[in-house]
Amino acid sequence: MKKIFFLLFISTQIFGQDTIQISKKDLEARIEGQNLSVKLANDEVNSAKASLLETRAMYLPNVTASYTGISTNNPLMAFGSKLNQERITMMDFDPTRLNNPDNIFNFATKLEVQQPIFNKDAVYKKKAGEVQVDVLKIKAERSKEYLQFNLSKAYLQLQMAYKVVKVLEEAKQTTLANKKVIDNYFKNGLVQKSEVLYMNVRVSEIESQIQYAKSNVRNASDYIYFLLNEDSENKVFKPLDEFSYHENILEKNPQLNVNRKDLQAYEKSLEAYDYLIKSSKAKFLPKLNAFGSFEVYDNKPYQFDANGYLVGLQLSWNVFDGLKAKSEQAKYKADLSKAQTEIQQYQKQNQLELNKAYRQVLDADNKVSLTKLSWEQSTEAYRIRKNRYDQGLEKSSDLLSAETQMSQKELEYQQAIFEYNTALEYYKFLK
Secondary structure (H helix, E strand, O other), rough: HHHHHHHHHHHHHHHOOOOEEEEEHHHHHHHHHHHHHHHHHHHHHHHHHHHHHHHHHHOOOOEEEEEEEEEOOHHHHHHHHHHHHHOOOHHHHOOOHHHHOOOOEEEEEEEEEEEEOHHHHHHHHHHHHHHHHHHHHHHHHHHHHHHHHHHHHHHHHHHHHHHHHHHHHHHHHHHHHHHHHHHHHHOOOOOOOOHHHHHHHHHHHHHHHHHHHHHHHHHHHHHHHHHHHHHHHHHEEEEOOOOOOOOOOOOOOOOOOOOHHHHHHHHHHHHHHHHHHHHHHHOOOOOEEEEEEEEEEOOOOOOOOEEEEEEEEEEEEOOOOOOOHHHHHHHHHHHHHHHHHHHHHHHHHHHHHHHHHHHHHHHHHHHHHHHHHHHHHHHHHHHHHHHHHHHOOOHHHHHHHHHHHHHHHHOOEEEEEEEHHHHHHHHHHHH
């Protein structure tokens, strides 16, 4: 009695909640904007875009402002400060004053502007950064495709869990119907106590299986809530779509789709190495930059009696940098060669995986046919034994064995459909 109460309590905990019916299409519409993996992929793209903004320094000016106050009796600084303040007189040229000046104050306000004009290495680095952003965008799309695959698999698991519960509930009803007959036979002295006990064991066994199946329903539902990044407390999903087998004709000798997002990302990343190599070479090209400043001086704080400006152009070459740029070129070329090798390896590995997935679909399809045949045969065997039992020609243990086998074969058939649908989804993801 305690065991029955415990099972009822657990069942109430699992199904005494909000049951939300949902289709796969509805889940697909909700998941992209909520899943944490997709958010992380989008954050990587946004981070790369933000880093790319740093390259604006290659064409935008750098402007700084400063206010400086000093006190000095250094001969050179004192004379220069008075000159900037436009306070030089003939007396300041006295050698004694030049060599031993009085302490003076100088307050300077300065505005500086640096304007890049031509820096080819920075141009190539910017292009490499743009390629990196494109690569991350493509990877984010592949992440969404992988998420859709995981969602499809999770939805299949949810369908399968409910299907198992349904099969076991039907098996329980069949068992209870047989138990009722055997109980009546026992009351009339037509069967032994052992046959009643066998039937009670079967009822307890199937109730335990039902409870386990209901737990799997909750587990599958919780995983979908995790993919959606939603709270699953006191809620459980129930699929609207029918769990069924649909035969699919696959092309023989499947080949990887060159337009697959992850393959595109690998190929696109090679462009970044090309630009980085060009950037290293461009470091030996001349650089042209403009600069200018406007300065205001006075011997009193916050006074601006004297001012001056400076403007100019600078053309510079990096004649020798200790072979640093050459080393960068060698490193980028090695990285490029490594990336090309990795792409070849990745393509071959995925072609092997695609071939394996193709065979798994065929094997799963064959298993569906075989388990369906076994289920049909076990159903017919149970029907025959049931008729013979009703006529008193079979023992209850034989009937129980036939009913158990029929239930088991139906579960094997449903499991085969699940494996086939899962294998097919994985094949489509790889294709």
